[in-house]
Amino acid sequence: MEHPPESFEIEESRRDGTTVLTLHGELDLAYADGLSARLSELRDRGEPVLLDLDQLEFIDSSGLRVLLQATQASETGDWRFQVTRGSMAVARLLRGAGREGRLPTVEGPVE
Secondary structure, three states: OOOOOOOEEEEEEEEOOEEEEEEEEEEOHHHHHHHHHHHHHHHHOOOOEEEEOOOEEEEOHHHHHHHHHHHHHHHHOOOOEEEEOOOHHHHHHHHHOOOOOOOOEEOOOOO
């Protein structure tokens, strides 16, 4: 029996000393804790992170919680965390939650 493909995937790469986590699919309650744990590992090692949100098809409030917690950790500590502008789904959630423009965002596509 074939298993259906995962609805969420993290693609990890390195660029110019930064760990790039590209998120694909749907970031919801089922996957938020896994992403949070990976970000915590990278933060604890002091590795700068760029979270590429451009490929997300869906994000819910649990995904937003992970983004806000990582943002807070970078603002109160010595850890660099940034996100891409994100997909329309990300923009809708941020706008609806009153968080538009409040994340450390880089301009342009991730290469």
